[in-house]
Amino acid sequence: MNRISMSLLGASLLAALAVPAAAAPRDGEAELAKAIAGRTAGKPVDCIQLRNIRSSRIIDRTAIVYEMNNGTIYVNRPRSGAESLDWTDVLVTETFTSQLCSIDVVKLYDTGTRMTTGWVGLDEFVPYAKPPRS
Template identity: 50%
Template structure:
C-alpha cells in the first residue's frame, strides 16, 4: 500500500469513533425525536394495558406506550434505572397500568432482576393536525 492509502485509512479509523459518538442521542433527545409533530394532552393516572400495542423504553428517561395513534409517556420514579435492553415485568389485577404501579426490570440476556421503577402519570401525545 502506498503512504497516501495508509493515511486515508488511518483518517477513517480516527473519524469513525467520533462519528459514532456524535450519533448517540441522550434519552431526552430520543424522546423528543419520537414525539416530533405531537402535542401533550392532559395527564391521566391509568391506561388500559390490553389496548397498549407497543411499549418502548427510552434509556434513563421514560416508558412510552402506544394506544392507537396516541403515545402515552410515563416518566417513572427511578427512571435512571431504565435500559432499553431490559424486559419490563408488571403484575396487573384490573387490566390497567396506573400511577402507583411498579414495573420490575430484568436483564434480557440473563433475566436477572436489575431494579424497578414506579409509574407516574401518563401524558398523552397526539399528532398535531396540519393546517391547510
C-alpha cells in the first residue's frame, strides 16, 4: 500500500473509534412491565396529589411513572405526545392547584441543551398498589 492509502486507512480507523456506539433502543413496554411487576392495577383516577409524589420517571415513548410516598405507583399513558417521551428529558409541569390532573400538559426539556423537546397531554392515572407482605 502506498503512503496516502495507509494515512486514509489510519484516519478512517481513528474516526470509527471516536464515534460512540449508539445506545440500543429502549423497549418502553418491557420497562413499564418491569416497573409494575407483581402489582395489581386499580381503578384509574383523574388527579393525584402533588404533595404525595415521591418521584417520577419517564418510560421512553410509553408512559410516566409516579411513585407516591405510600409506595403506590401511578402510571400515566399520555393521550397525546407520548412519542416525545425520552428518559433523558426532565418533566416540567405548571399546575395551578395542589393536584396533577388528566387535563394537565407536561413539557419535556433536554437536560443537555436545556431546550424544550416536546410536550405530553396527560390522561388518567392508573394506580398499582404495593403487593401485600406475606
